[in-house]
């Protein structure tokens with residue numbers, strides 16, 4: 001019988017200090033997330049210097065909690081996986097340097113992980129991945145479609161040319177005077193509104209899988225502005241519903257078209273915006289009408305930033321022989337295709 | 341007793357191993373290079389050359405600032421993680437105190453180590469050896485160099501200045517203090533990691549989990565928020 005594989009993951013790319021331990025790439029033995037969201041709320045967004053300071057305060061506490069929850073010690077670990085990038089450089093540095101110190105102190109292999117590869121591999125904690133597959137990655141910093149022909153191999157077939165979907169959500173939320181982070185508030189408002197405003201959809205050129213959300217964001221701001229000048233009031237629910245309908249329409253139609261071209265077995269949803277109810281429902285409906293393709297949507301706590309996803313990706317990269325040495329640095333602009 | 345010391349709080353990068361009142365080895369560079377890339381390999385190489393394993397360590401001592409926010413966090417994160425995971429004590433030492441420690445030992449007067457903090461400001465403090473022990477006379481602070489020079493003028497003894505950023509401020513200090521100001525030679529300007537280890541060998545251990553750098557300053561966003569919200573800032 002094969003010995004069990006235990007991987008610890010560390011994730012500090014933004015405002016969550018997270019450490020997890022995963023067994024055989026699939027089973028969560030520990031998943032600890034210390035969120036800083038309350039600390040950044042009053043600034044209306046994540047402040048990099050403050051995020052970095054919190055990571056230093058939390059890092060050893062979170063590592064200890066993860067080991068305690070899994071009831072393991074360092075000698076049980078086969079590898080330490082850490083988010084190398086992309087993200088906030090000062091924040092990434094805390095995870096990277098803590099991981100290097102652990103790897104050195106306990107002679108454990110160090111495995112560098114791309115943050116988005118982590119988001120995609122959150123799905124492996126839900127079900128076994130079947131290739132080829134497509135992943136729709138939607139978060140505060142990313143909107144892209146990633147094609148995977150096999151484990152650990154990533155090809156970006158489409159990405160946003162301006163704002164990420166999550167950014168557009170935050171900006172529209174600010175227009176509606178909703179508190180930070182705005183995404184969940186818009187999603188909630190949209191459930192009670194109607195798509196009445198006929199906002200634009202950015203399809204871009206024929207056949208493109210790229211996205212663009214800055215035009216939509218401006219359209220929302222203009223619509224609100226014009227209505228104000230006419231002395232009219234647009235119901236926030238309808239504005240949220242119309243905005244969300246435009247975003248989801250483009251995301252869903254593009255991923256559906258890509259599944260036909262790439263003949264995939266699975267479609268994975270990944271990233272923080274995967275927590276969006278409207279998007280989940282629209283994808284479920286679209287894929288229920290398409291037989292033969294399995295749609296996988298992780299539970300909410302695995303969609304937002306966490307370290308279980310980093311350890312899950314780490315498990316695959318560990319088997320592939322991907323290693324970093326003690327000179328590993330944080331890389332805020334890391335390319336996902338680098339480890340192919 | 342085998343003590344590892346780590347300093348990445350300013351441009352100088354330093355690592356030392358001391359053992360039973362002997363300096364086994366130390367490594368220093370004064371380069372504008374990335375600490376995150378170089379510090380762990382430096383620790384690894386020094387320990388390998390000295391034939392010591394991580395499990396041989398009995399204490400970790402780290403420079404806790406003031407200095408570069410990012411730089412000091414790299415050293416502190418590594419020191420916390422090593423100490424906690426190896427179950428050994430952690431000690432934090434002022435980055436300024438390290439500079440004062442070596443050069444001040446044989447000097448009859450005050451020592452003011454300094455790092456430039458831009459816009460005419462410096463991170464500094466005042467130290468003095470009394471009966472062979474280095475004592476802090478004025479705590480680490482961020483201050484305008486002009487104001488600091490005026491404060492020091494009131495002292496009854498010469499003041500020795502040390503630090504790689506001295507050339508930026510030497511003229512002001514000379515103007516105000518004239519012969520009362522003494523300036524260290526360039527060989528004294530890099531903080532010695534062996535001095536850091538020695539200082540840490542006799543200091544009280546920190547609570548590892550809650551240990552953080554001494555930034556001196558709040559994050560800029562925090563300061564602005566407090567001002568905008570009518571909160572009074574101390575100091």
Ligand SMILES: [Zn+2]
Pocket residue numbers: 115119139271272304305
């Ligand atoms: Zn993320």
